[in-house]
Amino acid sequence: MKGKKVPRGFGWDCHGLPIESLVQNELGLAGVAEIQKLGVDKFNETCRGKVLKYTSEWKKTVRRMGRWVDFDKGYKTMDKNFMESVWWVFKQCFDKGLIYQGYRIQPYSPALATPLSNFETNQGYKDRQDPSLTLIFPLNTDEAKFKDTSILVWTTTPWTLYSNFCIVVGPDMDYNLVEQDGKKYWIAASRTAAYFKNPNIVDTCKGSELVGKDYEPLSRISDEYVTPDQLSRHYKIYPADYESTEDGTGAVHTAPSFGFLEGGRLPLAATA
Template identity: 40%
Template sequence: SEWWALKELYAKGLLFKDFRISPYCPRCGTTLSAHEVAQGYREIEDFSIYVKFKVEGKDEYFLVWTTTPWTLPANEYLAVNPDFNYILVNYKGEKLWIVEERAKTVLKRYEVLDSRPGKSFVGTRYEQLVPFLKTRAGMYVVDGNFVTKEDGSGIVHIAPAFGSDDYSVMKKEKGELYVTVNESGKISLDSPWKGLDVQVASDQIIEYLRKGGKLLKTEKATHSYPFCWRCDTRLIYYPVESWYIGVSKAKDQIVKYNQNVHWNPEYIRDGRFGNFLNEGKDWALSRNRFWGTPLPIWTCEDGHVFIPGSKKELTDRAFFIPENFELHRPMVDQIKVKCNECGKEMKREPYPIDTWFDSGSAFFAQFHYPFENIELFSENSPVDFISEAMDQTRGWFYSMHVISSLLFQRNAYDNVVVMEFVMNSKGEKMSKSRGDTVDPLQLIEKIGTDSLRLFFFQGPPWKPKRFTEEGAVEFSRKLLGTIYNSYLLFSTNARLDHWEPKEETIISNLDRWIYDRNNECVSSVIKHMDEYNPHLALDDIRELVLDLSQWYLRLS
């Protein structure tokens, strides 16, 4: 089913190969998609540094700020905003160029010597800061509208291998790509830092610059940085050839179909989820891994492409199939196919696909669509209701919605309940290292499934919930204990009075009232559950239990 889906996307022009600077995990050795990256951001404290690039032939320096010192050996250009005004200042006996608005914040006290617009610097050459890259390509100033004056110095260091804006600058300037880091995240450039992890190398590069008089100052900066959601390793941006799903080409329809979904809470639709859809970032589909659903793309050396949409399509075209093969590596890579256009042998692109494509395809692949159960799929599509945690706005919710929008031109699901996390007694995320996680199976053995389920219905599912075992036990005692005790009182008295129910019973006004309250509660609970508000349904049940125990029984 997934191979069929990928063939359909290719036919629509939505599956393509490209070379880009992508988020990359050096520990896993693979790229990540934009929605995977979005799951792993956290606030961290890093050293940021201001360094001095010497203007060629002058006793002047461009002041540059960076939070990634390990990229400095790969520098090829400096970028200024052509519309900004830059000033030359005398700072402690040195002449530094900096954007005018940042000078007071960065330097505090200085003397202004000159002032020039950013566009006047374009083409100005400068000396290599870290002279281990043996090239004279680049090393001049370029214009960059992406340069801001919100932080830093208004002058940006460009290392094309490690940033998408940087790479775009290199392509515009017809420069060369110098990759100074290997796929394991270690410095590969012949330098004092060769073989070091990039984070370790950063510290040593800072010290190298300090000793060489090229470091102006260091600061500690708190910023949001992406980590791998699988292994918790810092991501880097790295040049990789990958297969992409062209989300950007169909962004408008993806955004449109989201309007058909009933989100709980409602603000997620146009907020956290809708905003992410509006970014329209292409989906990096292929992975530099071994295990997973294999990418069903065979290519020849002339660039022709064959994408089988089923196992039968592949075996019909293959001229060699290993015995007892199945569609995973390594056997799938041994299948040989001849190109229909040039007659040359085709080889499979050696990648598995993103596992989020697997989970996002579940709504149709569970039926083995389109090979069977077509009517069953149609009857159950869109899915009536799904529920997961808030982080799945960047995971399962996203992948299902995008795949359905591109393949079926509709939303994948009609209703979503977005749940927040269960926190510890202090309102903090539970942690195994702190020992405050809870084994739900042990808790169910102690207080029962109904008690635990109802405990979590106390507030909206989309609000974080503090949890303590004592609180769950106390809640069970108050609600289910009251129901049990009410029944116990009734059954005890019924036995003592030898009472048995009769088909025709004269009931009192009090009996009629509790019947009406019960029916009213049932209707209200059904309404709230249909509207995906279980917390309001629980409120109705609690009120009925109070009326039963504190009024009806006492007055009876």
């Protein structure tokens, strides 16, 4: 833009992780320990060879794209003089106080034992279906209407079930008690047909009648990590005005220790 002539030298971005992963698979190396056993120098040389293997293919592709660059005077990011120039720039920034230490969530590959760049992470993303689960929680009560009954609970985050804190229901929603195979299940009236073909409805109630009931959790593993006061509020049914019946059963598993809820916030009664 200022009338200067800029040499268009081609740059080879020798992205380390894809090449390292390729070499690990070819050599049958399971992890860092096996790479060290082979020899880091041998592993690096094999990786460099793989980078150079595709050089001619890239030259052909770039020329076909009509991109005019100088391949003979190009550079590779794995060249020592390139790496040293990057280190030099970083040192200058550090000496001027422009570098700081921070923390952030970083994508990580357990298989390769290394952090991933966004580019590397995006290469591995695939669309997949994560099914939701419906679970049965028996109610712990001697109240005649609810004795020997269970509530059907829906979740899209089954990995949080061991940290289940409570179940939430819509206090103004209608719930049916459906009997099947000698057992009785509470489920939102508007969702009954989605779960039972020919429901045998033996009773009904409002969600507010379920509020406050205790239930038997799937596991009590997390009990030892909370105080007695906290435990007294565990495994109860709480009201939530955000509960909907578009999906699920009208009752949702809640695990606030994971930093989020199915519906977005914890019922006030559970935090009081």
